[in-house]
């Protein structure tokens with residue numbers, strides 16, 4: 001038993017080998033307000049509750065089609081989007097609920113979209129993988145792995161061209177880092193010094209394919225070096241570290257130093273998608289279940305941050321319980337809203353193929 | 357002003373770059389273009405707006421998509437039509453679906469320019485005319501200009517359009533020359549009746565228009581009164597103009613530069629068969645590339661491609677058909 005735990009701990013250490021540069025970053029911004037820290041915690045709780053509901057409704061058959069949740073990865077979404085300003089752009093991928101909520105999306109509209117309703121962010125034409133809302137700076141989410149990176153480069157190009165001061169952040173996984181677009185875009189962003197953050201959520205697995213089977217190096221941030229892009233590897237379970245690193249990246253971009261790659265090491269607590277077919281995959285042995293359980297027990301970003309805030313006397317346990325209650329309530333409302341909303345009318349199938 | 361098809365493209369780019377500072381032009385070798393259609397633009401507008409790109413077709417098309425979503429008007433020159441395939445995901449999954457998937461939250465004023473290089477001994481990988489592939493990708497407009505005036509006016513319309521447009525120029529027409537009215541506005545989606553006639557409708561796509569027009573004296577000689585209609589754009593397709601003509605003539609030949617299977621010609625044919633069955637006096641005739649990759653040897657390409665002789669023969673056959 002003990003032997004097993006120490007083996008897992010060494011595995012974790014390997015997967016979460018921390019880049020020494022990162023320590024300095026956190027020191028630069030020690031002035032986060034307590035209220036802001038609590039807001040980070042609240043957003044993570046909101047996402048977790050949202051995703052848990054979505055998980056259940058998918059199992060019940062109330063939600064159709066592919067649904068990817070970000071349970072376990074909330075600190076990345078929240079740390080990044082809280083560091084960005086409202087007008088900054090984000091471009092997402094198939095696992096798209098978390099950063100939308102973190103960037104301030106209305107969860108009623110988000111849930112309605114996931115239910116395929118006319119009141120959804122995309123009028124029911126996008127669904128879970130494509131939730132998008134330009135009013136919060138979201139430039140869409142693409143379900144084709146790696147395809148958001150070029151679009152993000154374009155947004156960053158437009159900002160540079162117009163000199164509007166906006167930053168673009170594109171989210172993608174370790175799987176996407178093996179797509180050609182990753183390499184094309186790193187090169188492009190580097191030569192054009194685009195104001196863009198490449199946010200690589202390295203959860204070590206793409207569906208059932210472990211990174212270690214498909215990449216010679218588990219440290220993907222090294223890849224940025226050959227393109228002349230500065231990069232960092234960070235603990236994606238530590239929301240403050242994510243936040244500070246992104247703040248620092250933004251500062252560097254605003255100094256004109258160009259694109260940044262941030263590799264956040266994290267863990268996907270659920271299966272690749274929700275639903276019965278994917279639940280089955282948790283028993284086929286493509287990844288070490290004990291390792292995942294270790295992450296869930298010891299590296300849950302919400303637990304880690306709750307404990308830290310309690311230890312620092314920033315929040316009391318009862319207040320955290322209160323946040324949970326409020327967010328539960330908000331999510332219940334979102335479900336009710338999605339539920340009573342109507343489906344799009346059949347004629348809507350023909351609208352917006354082209355803009356008139 | 358007299359200009360060649362190639363010059364017309366340059367003049368349209370120049371005008372749009374001049375008119376609107378949010379227009380940017382990306383492309384491979386765009387600052388020193390081999391065929392002259394971007395001559396001097398970089399000196400006039402600078403490297404910030406006439407942008408040489410790395411050979412990263414997916415990244416470039418995607419960049420143009422993203423920049424268009426964020427308020428710029430983007431033009432990408434991918435040069436040869438075959439290179440579209442390298443950027444296929446960004447074209448078919450991103451550009452084509454952005455309006456629809458996000459339910460109209462964004463505008464997408466994007467123009468992708470390519471040239472088709474058939475009948476030029478360019479062999480299989482540099483000779484494609486892949487417009488039908490994109491007709492089967494809802495969300496993209498497709499223009500296929502066949503003369504300098506259309507090249508000019510349709511390019512300007514494509515650039516200002518708030519939807520993604522693929523602009524197929526035809527390299528076989530690059531040095532054709534005619535008077536171009538720079539104030540003539542042609543909306544995308546309007547076919548052009550090149551010549552009126554009463555016996556048979558000849559619908560032409562891209563370079564086939566010129567071939568058909570060259571054939572006109574021979575048809576007149578044979579006492580065949582042909583109505584030649586150049587589609588000018590495939591999406592949207594001005595099917596009403598075609599139908600009106602076929603209702604009148606009852607006979608139709610469609611000439612397409614694409615390979616025959618699932619071509620623009622076969623699509624037009626299918627619409628006519630569905631909608632005008634009782635108006636047709638004869639089967640619908642199609643002349644297109646045979647369904648083989650384009651061979652290098654000159655005689656082999658002539659063997660498989662639509663030629664003057666093949667269109668002539670098809671027209672005569674359809675004219676001779678009696679129910």
Ligand SMILES: Cc1ncc(C[n+]2csc(CCOP(=O)(O)OP(=O)(O)O)c2C)c(N)n1
Nearest residue numbers: 095143144145173174175176203205206207
């Ligand atoms: C181009 C492409 N190939 C394959 C897929 C199927 N697919 C969807 S998500 C996914 C895994 C992506 O892994 P990663 O980028 O690491 O993101 P994660 O799911 O771990 O968040 C795959 C293979 C796809 N959607 N697009």
